[in-house]
Amino acid sequence: MAYHHGDLRRALLDEAVRTIQMDGLHALTLRAVGQRLKVSRTALYRHFADKSALLSAVAGEGFVMLRTQLAAAWEAGGGGVAGFDEMGRAYVRFAVANPSHYRVMFGGFVAEREPDPELAREATAAFQTLVDAIVAQQQAGLLRRDPPQRLADYIWSIVHGIAMLAIDGHFQHHCTDVEDLVAFAVERIRTGTAAVAD
Amino acid sequence: MAYHHGDLRRALLDEAVRTIQMDGLHALTLRAVGQRLKVSRTALYRHFADKSALLSAVAGEGFVMLRTQLAAAWEAGGGGVAGFDEMGRAYVRFAVANPSHYRVMFGGFVAEREPDPELAREATAAFQTLVDAIVAQQQAGLLRRDPPQRLADYIWSIVHGIAMLAIDGHFQHHCTDVEDLVAFAVERIRTGTAAVAD
DNA sequence: ACCTGAACACCGTTCAAGT
DNA sequence: ACCTGAACACCGTTCAAGT
Numbered sequence: 001m002a003y004h005h006g007d008l009r010r011a012l013l014d015e016a017v018r019t020i021q022m023d024g025l026h027a028l029t030l031r032a033v034g035q036r037l038k039v040s041r042t043a044l045y046r047h048f049a050d051k052s053a054l055l056s057a058v059a060g061e062g063f064v065m066l067r068t069q070l071a072a073a074w075e076a077g078g079g080g081v082a083g084f085d086e087m088g089r090a091y092v093r094f095a096v097a098n099p100s101h102y103r104v105m106f107g108g109f110v111a112e113r114e115p116d117p118e119l120a121r122e123a124t125a126a127f128q129t130l131v132d133a134i135v136a137q138q139q140a141g142l143l144r145r146d147p148p149q150r151l152a153d154y155i156w157s158i159v160h161g162i163a164m165l166a167i168d169g170h171f172q173h174h175c176t177d178v179e180d181l182v183a184f185a186v187e188r189i190r191t192g193t194a195a196v197a198d
Numbered sequence: 199m200a201y202h203h204g205d206l207r208r209a210l211l212d213e214a215v216r217t218i219q220m221d222g223l224h225a226l227t228l229r230a231v232g233q234r235l236k237v238s239r240t241a242l243y244r245h246f247a248d249k250s251a252l253l254s255a256v257a258g259e260g261f262v263m264l265r266t267q268l269a270a271a272w273e274a275g276g277g278g279v280a281g282f283d284e285m286g287r288a289y290v291r292f293a294v295a296n297p298s299h300y301r302v303m304f305g306g307f308v309a310e311r312e313p314d315p316e317l318a319r320e321a322t323a324a325f326q327t328l329v330d331a332i333v334a335q336q337q338a339g340l341l342r343r344d345p346p347q348r349l350a351d352y353i354w355s356i357v358h359g360i361a362m363l364a365i366d367g368h369f370q371h372h373c374t375d376v377e378d379l380v381a382f383a384v385e386r387i388r389t390g391t392a393a394v395a396d
Numbered sequence: 397a398c399c400t401g402a403a404c405a406c407c408g409t410t411c412a413a414g415t
Numbered sequence: 416a417c418c419t420g421a422a423c424a425c426c427g428t429t430c431a432a433g434t
Contacts, residue, residue, distance in 0.1 A: 008417090025306075030408065040419050042409080051408065108223075108301060108366045120371070146382070153363075153374050154383055161359025165351075168306045173322070176351050184344070185352055192390025206398090228427065238400050240428080249427065 009047040011037055013061065016054055020100035025107070055104050056119050062101035063122035069094050070129045081142055084133055085186045088159055092182045095163030102167060106160070130156060144193050151193060158185055207245040209235055214256055218298035223305070251314075253302050258317045260299035265324040267292050272331050279340055282331055283384045286357055290380045293361035300365060304358070328354060342391050349391060356383055 015037055019028050030051055034041035048054045073090035077083030095102040105123075131152045137143040143151070162185060165171055166178045213235055217226045228249055232239035246252045271288035275281030293300040303321075329350045335341040341349070360383060363369055364376045 029406090031406090042411095042420085043418055045409080046417055103306060106362070106366065106368075108305065123368075124371070149372055149374070150379070150382055153369065153372075153379050154386060157359035157363055157379070157383070158356050159359070160363060161355035161357070164304070164362060165355055165358060168304065170304075170321075171351065173318070174347055174351075176347070181348070181351050181355070184348055185355070188352060188387075188390040190390075192386040192388075227425090229425090240401085240430095241399055243428080244398055 008037070008039065008043065012044055012047060012054065013057055016058055017100050020058075020104070025100070025103060025109075052109070053116075055109055056116055058101060059105045060119045060122050062098065062105045063119070063126045065098065065101065066091070066094050066105075067122070067126040067129050070126065074129070074133050079133075079136060080140060081137075081190070084137060085190070087130070087133060088155070088186045088189070089179075089182050091159040092163050092166065092178060096166055096178060099167045102163060106164070127152065127156065138195075141195050144195055146193075155189060155193075158189065206235070206237065206241065210242055210245060210252065211255055211259065214252055215298050218256075218302070223298070223301060223307070250307070253307055254314055254317050256299060257303045258320050260296065260303045261317070261320040261324045263296065263299065264289070264292050264303075265320070265327050268324065268327045272327070277331075277334060278338060279335075279388070282335060283388070285328070285331060286353070286384045286387070287377075287380055289357040290361050290364065290376060294364055294376060297365045300361060304362070325350065325354065336393075339393050342393055344391075353387060353391075356387065 012033060015033050016028060019033060019036075030044055031041040034043060044054065048057065069090050070087050073086040074083045077086035131148050134143060134148045134151050134155075138145055138148065159182075162178065162181060166181075171178060171181070210231060213231050214226060217231060217234075228242055229239040232241060242252065246255065267288050268285050271284040272281045275284035329346050332341060332346045332349050332353075336343055336346065357380075360376065360379060364379075369376060369379070
């Protein structure tokens with residue numbers, strides 16, 4: 001009869017994201033997901049070790065999407081200053097457009113225990129996109145010659161902070177437009193990290 | 199016999215923080231808290247409407263502590279540049295020293311639904327400490343004359359981003375010392391937001 | 397007023413059993 | 416291989432009852 005065959009895994013991931021998007025992370029129960037997919041609530045265990053493995057998979061897909069969109073923004077901006085600024089905008093835009101992915105990626109649900117190495121690898125790859133762009137700009141004389149990792153930690157913190165506060169609605173209270181804030185941040189980062197004369 | 203009288207509320211708050219600190223937010227169960235305080239698991243309902251009200255109270259105390267420590271740092275630094283830099287350091291230091299408070303304050307557990315107005319007021323008061331310091335610096339000609347709220351959103355995002363990533367252990371992977379990162383951030387913020395010549 | 401114990405409706409997970 | 420149904424040990428919350 002209506003076996004889901006190979007695509008139940010895919011359906012479970014999509015339904016998990018959909019549920020978090022609509023009703024929040026606390027509403028994600030294996031029973032509800034199974035019920036909505038017309039499947040036993042234990043069918044999931046054929047595809048994931050447990051609930052946290054499902055969340056890890058969601059986070060992993062999120063990191064792949066993020067890395068792809070960051071790289072695309074860098075390319076679309078033609079590298080250099082325009083490309084880097086575009087990366088910052090793309091980062092926050094990803095978080096705002098995919099809040100459930102982002103929350104699972106950084107909400108502390110996965111990072112608590114030692115996460116599966118594949119997830120760590122994908123997170124590192126996304127971070128590396130930022131480091132690469134920083135090194136490229138330094139070599140073009142567009143950015144301070146601080147250690148790239150330090151600059152990356154700093155800039156990642158800024159866009160992450162904006163993204164988190166935006167997702168959690170902390171800006172709505174004082175009517176802050178997120179796009180405007182990111183534009184302001186990009187300018188201030190540029191001013192604060194410009195290459196200094198030798 | 200061993201009634202807790204008026205201080206059960208206090209004991210519940212402390213035990214909640216202790217539990218989150220030691221075992222994580224997912225380990226905070228009303229049953230465990232009650233058991234550890236030698237009290238029925240339903241005794242809590244005499245002091246809090248429900249579990250989320252307990253978390254709201256923890257968050258509220260966190261905002262009071264944060265505001266106090268930010269104001270103290272500003273004063274200790276004698277206002278001006280030194281005081282402002284000290285505020286940034288104090289912010290991240292608070293988060294790292296009180297990760298369970300911080301996670302409840304910003305982890306999206308409280309902000310999801312409409313939070314109680316008292317909590318919102320305390321969060322706003324903490325934010326206002328930053329705005330006030332920014333206005334003072336602008337009047338002293340030490341900071342760009344952008345809208346104070348915009349500068350506050352920007353700087354709050356930076357320290358919040360560093361704090362969150364630090365708490366969730368995302369810096370341990372590439373051996374970043376948080377104090378060093380904050381020091382670097384404070385310098386870059388200063389350079390990026392310095393007053394411009396008229 | 398403050399606390400208790402039993403009860404209710406949930407949850408993730410396991411496991412023997414079915415196809 | 417893939418899915419099911421019953422069972423187990425949890426959870427937050429309610430409520431009549433005790434002091």
